[in-house]
Each structure stands twice: as structure tokens, then as C-alpha cells.
Amino acid sequence: MAVSLLSHEVSDLCLAKPALRSLAVTATVADALAALKTSDEAFISVWDCNHSPESLTGGDFHECRCIGKVSMVDVICYLCKDENVLSPSAALKAPLSNILSKIPGLVIHLEPSSSLLDAIDLILQGAQNLVVPIKRRLGSNSRRKHQPKSGVTAAATTIHGGGLEFCWITQEDVVRFLLSSIGLFSPILAISIEALGIINPDVLSTDYHAPAISSIDLISRSLANQTSVAVVDADGFLIGEISSFTLTCCDESVAAAIATLTSGDLMAYIDGGGPPEDLVRVVNQRLEERTLEGMLEYFNTISSGNQSTLSFSSSSDEESSLSPKTTLSRSSSARLGRSASYSARMVRRVEAIVCHRESSLVAVMIQAIAHRVNYVWVIEDDCSLIGIVTFSEILKVFREYTMA
Secondary structure, three states, X not given: OHHHHHOOEHHHXXXXXXXXXXXXXXXXXXXXXXHHHOOXXXXXXEEEEOOOHHHHHHOOHHHEEEXXXXXXXXXXXXXXXXXXXXXXXXXXXXXXXXXOOOOOOOEEEOOOOOEHHHHHHHHHOOOOXXXXXXXXXXXXXXXXXXXXXXXXXXXXEOEEHHHEEEEEEEHHHHHHHHHOOHHHHHHHHOOEHHHHOOOXXXXXXXXXXXXXXXXXXXXXXXXHHOOEEEEEOOOOEEEEEEEHHHHHOOOOOHHHHHHHOEHHHHHHHOOOOOOOHHHHHHHHHHHHHOOOHHHHHHHHHHHOOOOXXXXXXXXXXXXXXXXXXXXXXXXXXXXXXXXXXXXXXXXXXXXXXXXXXXXXXXXXXXXHHHOOOOEEEEXXXXXXXXXXXXXXXXXXXXXXXXXX
């Protein structure tokens, strides 16, 4: 029965999934930023299309290929680079290709008739998003809802000859699908993650007191790995995490916090309730002390009158009612206001999702799915960090079970 389940076509996983919104590879980083701010999704697909007369006549969707994806984390990490912190405005004019991952095989095209087993094999080989063509009726509501509001730059839905659109399947989609028929795998459900040997001790971690900017490469790697950066103390106890998922729900102004705060303070800054006023003032002060005038000026500009950006006030409590001076100003509603659905996703806070080595496979799966993450940290009873369990390791268990 389990083998029969894995023979399902991947098109079964595409039911009710929205069509991908896309950006052309010829776009700029600024285009990507604008599109992300108007999107309900954490990632936007990037396409390289050949719209020659011959390809349009033939209606061949293979002339258009999804070559990658971008998120707000990509933009934030890009703005934190040494060459960009001095002038973020200039950095945003660069080609979109500057922030695309160079890791091959993260995004792969897959035919809708391919089996779920094929999809799992590609994921185990390193794929994160499987791009599948779907058929829509021209003029359907699914297309109209992606039209941008007047005056707003937004990614377009990728549409090809014959009304062909695309969706993509993620690791979470596959694990969720397996969980819906979990009874078919009953022999392995109650086995502990330690007994299954799926606890990976090789984790990305940083010290609580370390400068957040020193973790920028780790944040980039966590995005590529679909995991997170553990924040630990000197004794290796897990304090929290710098989650790429949480960062996707922020805006580019977080780059200023990464450039100036410690890892521990950054966790508090990006927490779901919005940045504390004292940390806002610290960011302002340190930007000025380090003469990062370009970054300070840029974030002053985006804060003025923009409902979907972060604003700050550097005035003291005593001066705030007297001085109109505005530098980077706090407004949690503005910070979360990129869209209503995007705001709702910020209810997740920075507390790490954890389990223990004796936790069962099914318990860890449910825990990860419930918190919309691709991993769960494994800790001892005293909170010392043991390792991490990822969806990739979980899918490997299901794959091996079907071959047994």
C-alpha cells in the first residue's frame, strides 16, 4: 500500500496550488524587492524565457525555464555585504542574478505525470522546488487575482501558450501529503528519531553575544539548506534561532539591524511583536557611529509614508514630543503590513522548535508541519543542542521503507 501511495502522480500535489508568480532574469534586485513586498509568498520564481516568434508559434513551454528563486532573505544578505552597506540604493540597481543562488539543482522542472517517488528522489538529490506545469482556463479568477494594483510593481504569473501556468512542489508539500496517509507507514511511525539515525549533529550555530553580521554567511547557508542558525551560549545550550523563515516575513530594513546588533539582540529585533524601542535606538546610534550614512539615509527614505516599511525614531523619550527628527522609526504594523496574509505569518516568534532524541518520527513530522518549518532542533533535557532533523532526512526514511 505504501508503494502504491508513492506511485501517485505529482499532479495530485498541485491541486488547488496557486500559479507561480515570476520575475525575469533580466530584472534588477530592486524589482525583486518590490515584487516580494507585494507578494503573499516567501519566494518568487525567476525565469529565463525565449519568446522568439518560433517558440511562441509552437507554444513550447520548454522555451521558458525556471532557473531559481528569490526571497527577502536573499535581499537582506545582499545588502549586508561590505560593498553594499555604504550605498544600499546603488546596490539595488544591480542585476537580479547577483542574488540568485549559485547552487545547481535547487529548482528543477518535472512533468505532471511523474510519480511522487520521482519527486522524493529529486529532493534527496538536493532539489527544493519542483516546477510542474498546470493547466488553467484563460481569463480565470486564478489569473486575475495576481494582477498588481495600480502603481505597484509586482511579479507576474508565468503563462505560456495554451494557458499553461506552473506551480511548484516543496519538501513541505510532500511531507504533508505523506502525513495525510500516514497509516500506511505504521511500522516506522513510533520509532524514535535516534533509532532511525536521522539526527544530524552538523548544525549551523552562532554565539549569543557574537555580532550578527558575523553570521551572515550562516544565514545564507541556512536559506540554502532550508534550516536555521542556532543561537547558543558558551556552554552549547540552545537559546533560540535566527530563522530564515522569520526573516522572509521582515523587510530589507533588517539589514541595518544585522549590521549593528549581536545575534541575541537580532533575535529580539525580528521577533513577531516588532523591534523593541531600545534596540531601534541602538541601531540608529551605531549606524551613525560607524558612519554608515548611506544605509541610514536609504532606510530613512523608505520609512517616509510607506505603509509596508519599517520606520524609526532616534529621539529620546523626553524629546520625542518636541523633535520631529525621524531616522529608522518603529512601527510594527508597518513592518508587518506587506499584505494581510503576510502579516499573519509573523505570529511565529523566534523561539526554536525543539524535540528530544527519543521523540517518534510521526511526532517530529507533525511538529514541523504545525510550525511551517522544514526542520526541528534536537536537544537534551538541559537544553544542550544535539543536532537537527530535517525533512530531507525524514523523506529518506520513507524512501528506504518502500524499498525494504
